[in-house]
Amino acid sequence: MYISLEGDEHRDAPGSARKTGLVRVSSVVVTLGVVSLLTDVSSESVAAILPLYVTSALGLSTIAYGFIDGLYQGVSAIVRIGGGWASDRADRPKWIAFAGYALSAVAKIWLLLATGFAALIAVITVDRLGKGIRTAPRDALITAESDPSNLGRSFGVHRMLDTIGAALGPLIAFLILWLVPTGYTVVFVVALATAAVGVVVLGLLVPDRQPRREGAIDGHVRTPFRWRNLTDPRLRRLMAVAGLLGVLTIGDGFVYLSLQARTDFAAQWFPLLYVGTNVAFFLFAVPFGRLADRLGRARVFVWGHIALLLAYAATVLPFGGTATIVACLLLLGAFYAATDGVLAALAGQFAPQGSTASGIAATQTVVALARLIASTGFGVLWFTLGRANAALVVTAALMLAIAVAAVLIRPLNRAGVREAARHDSARGSV
Amino acid sequence: MSPRARLVLAGILTLLLLGGASAYGVVEIAAYRSRLAAPSQVRTTGTAPDTANQARIVFRNTATGAGYGRVASVPIARPGGTRTVTDLTCDRVYETVSRTMCLRIDRGIVTTFSATLLDKAGVVQRSWGLPGIPSRTRIAPDSSLVAFTSFVTGTSYATVGFSTATFIASVDGRDYGNLESFALTVEGRPVTSLDRNFWGVTFTADDNIFYATAASGGRTWLVRGDLAARTLTSLRQGAECPSISPDGSRIAYKKNVSTSAIAYWSIAVLNLKTGEEAVLPEKRNVDDQVLWLDDSTILYGLPTADQPGDSDIWAIPSDGSTGARPFIEHAWSPSVVRP
Numbered sequence: 079m080y081i082s083l084e085g086d087e088h089r090d091a092p093g094s095a096r097k098t099g100l101v102r103v104s105s106v107v108v109t110l111g112v113v114s115l116l117t118d119v120s121s122e123s124v125a126a127i128l129p130l131y132v133t134s135a136l137g138l139s140t141i142a143y144g145f146i147d148g149l150y151q152g153v154s155a156i157v158r159i160g161g162g163w164a165s166d167r168a169d170r171p172k173w174i175a176f177a178g179y180a181l182s183a184v185a186k187i188w189l190l191l192a193t194g195f196a197a198l199i200a201v202i203t204v205d206r207l208g209k210g211i212r213t214a215p216r217d218a219l220i221t222a223e224s225d226p227s228n229l230g231r232s233f234g235v236h237r238m239l240d241t242i243g244a245a246l247g248p249l250i251a252f253l254i255l256w257l258v259p260t261g262y263t264v265v266f267v268v269a270l271a272t273a274a275v276g277v278v279v280l281g282l283l284v285p286d287r288q289p290r291r292e293g294a295i296d297g298h299v300r301t302p303f304r305w306r307n308l309t310d311p312r313l314r315r316l317m318a319v320a321g322l323l324g325v326l327t328i329g330d331g332f333v334y335l336s337l338q339a340r341t342d343f344a345a346q347w348f349p350l351l352y353v354g355t356n357v358a359f360f361l362f363a364v365p366f367g368r369l370a371d372r373l374g375r376a377r378v379f380v381w382g383h384i385a386l387l388l389a390y391a392a393t394v395l396p397f398g399g400t401a402t403i404v405a406c407l408l409l410l411g412a413f414y415a416a417t418d419g420v421l422a423a424l425a426g427q428f429a430p431q432g433s434t435a436s437g438i439a440a441t442q443t444v445v446a447l448a449r450l451i452a453s454t455g456f457g458v459l460w461f462t463l464g465r466a467n468a469a470l471v472v473t474a475a476l477m478l479a480i481a482v483a484a485v486l487i488r489p490l491n492r493a494g495v496r497e498a499a500r501h502d503s504a505r506g507s508v
Numbered sequence: 509m510s511p512r513a514r515l516v517l518a519g520i521l522t523l524l525l526l527g528g529a530s531a532y533g534v535v536e537i538a539a540y541r542s543r544l545a546a547p548s549q550v551r552t553t554g555t556a557p558d559t560a561n562q563a564r565i566v567f568r569n570t571a572t573g574a575g576y577g578r579v580a581s582v583p584i585a586r587p588g589g590t591r592t593v594t595d596l597t598c599d600r601v602y603e604t605v606s607r608t609m610c611l612r613i614d615r616g617i618v619t620t621f622s623a624t625l626l627d628k629a630g631v632v633q634r635s636w637g638l639p640g641i642p643s644r645t646r647i648a649p650d651s652s653l654v655a656f657t658s659f660v661t662g663t664s665y666a667t668v669g670f671s672t673a674t675f676i677a678s679v680d681g682r683d684y685g686n687l688e689s690f691a692l693t694v695e696g697r698p699v700t701s702l703d704r705n706f707w708g709v710t711f712t713a714d715d716n717i718f719y720a721t722a723a724s725g726g727r728t729w730l731v732r733g734d735l736a737a738r739t740l741t742s743l744r745q746g747a748e749c750p751s752i753s754p755d756g757s758r759i760a761y762k763k764n765v766s767t768s769a770i771a772y773w774s775i776a777v778l779n780l781k782t783g784e785e786a787v788l789p790e791k792r793n794v795d796d797q798v799l800w801l802d803d804s805t806i807l808y809g810l811p812t813a814d815q816p817g818d819s820d821i822w823a824i825p826s827d828g829s830t831g832a833r834p835f836i837e838h839a840w841s842p843s844v845v846r847p
Binding site for chain 2: 129130133134135249252253254255256257258259260261262263264267268270271272274275278279282283335338339346347348349350353457460
């Protein structure tokens, strides 16, 4: 089932250089990346123009928009666990992911018809439900389709394509509005079409895998999914480390706002800072994924938080110019590249066979909840200590947490290296 | 289905979907171009030199056709008459005898937002980048100070939610900064919470005193600002986007009359001497910073029904005696200029 775009691997051929990037990753992973790219173009193009659409075309109140925005962020975390569970239970990750992608595409049909506030809320809720459902089964498929020794790279390639879509979406949307300032419908039609292409590509070109049944030895199907499967000590340790670092991850919004308060350049480019972070993310995704495969995924996951630490530090340093802003965006992008796909790879690696999707979903939910606590807690800290002091406290706490996490993950790295070694030797013997 | 057949089918469907969307886009672009090239649906003229010294209403022209989105003016005596359309494009505009503030969406593949101050001849004096979609702007009666409000948008990953940024600056180069850096006092207590937001400044005849809206914890207040002391003090809860009358005796604002989480605004007028508030008989939802045409009439914009991107300016007596009448059709963001 393992398909390589490169065809046969000439590992033993003398003088054959180790190829880089896309070519050593399963074509199914690349296809899933393309599906994510299309879906992200769709979602992010709509998200980018939503404030304009709500305020200028619908004439809705701005407070109402804040409400929509909060909803947008919150809904997907709730259903993520459900998506992971359904995927493992049915042993059909492709079709659960398909349902999630299809739901988001269908939501965009409603967007063409929605004229009021309530209708818009319904559309956004359904779109986010789709995202929540599909994430874990999709990541489980990537795990199933990947060679365990380069799982980090597989996720790197997927996240790179995914983030290219997220960076392209707003640009396409604003290009359309540049040509037709009132062309919101055109943006929605384009979003619907790209989402539909994503669903078509997934449905027709991605093979239907049944990880649990395929893992069966001598026709004996492994026990069906149970929550108990998630009590693997390595998975629990991973969740603890991810949760510890997550409660100190206060979000890009804070970094952007701090930069905006300090320089005219940042204020002028404020609406586009997140595009800069996305560009850095997709540039670093594959190299960091490879690094994770080489050095140990848990190690790169923890070290990635050093980039976040430096970005926080940059917001309190006494100097701030264009170079500082660019450095901050690069650091945030590096942080996502070293942690987002790598965490999914780690969860996929440690979750028992047949529980991959729930393992990934549970880990991602721990991080999402931890970050929610972080942003709320930071608000309180800002209130009591002021911006600069609050940032200093979080920076110091994160420094300490990284040190603790570096110790806690030691067993995880050994496990990772051992597994990769076992895989390599198995491969060598064939 | 064989893998090859699947690939072919996927290719055909992709071409159909993307081709269909592109075709729709091209048709819409062509339709927009032809609308733009068509003569305006209202009577317009280029800059006529004699209008510059007339008492006039300056506004954003939203009439379909040539001149859409441009700054235009009509004589106060003949608001329905031929409009003089300039070359300046703004999403929100405010003009006095000597200065123009222009808030704009600078469209492009990378879309940004800006505020520009121009002099009488249309020469740019100052400009600022905005952190999001333009909202409100005002110039002090003596043209010495400007204020502008924008939303803070574009943080896709952020969890900041709704927020606004409001700045005050002098025309000769001084920046007073974001109102968030002013000390806010509500009902006698200092408010320093993170979710403070400010919008909709109105200047008084005294250059040191202004009014604005403050918000925190889901509540809003009308606040009185002191520029030298850098303080904001609450006067009344539930009053947004204030606008002071030319004689300085009353403040008109939008008042949230909704009983649900979704806001619905009416126009109210507060008498500063007596503290009496009168809600005007306008049943539609008014989301604008209203403007005093004179000491007895209030102007405001309302979106035109079923016509995205178009709006009309309405006039209503400030004493609440009668309902609104249309004042200038296909127009937005009015200001009164009396040379």
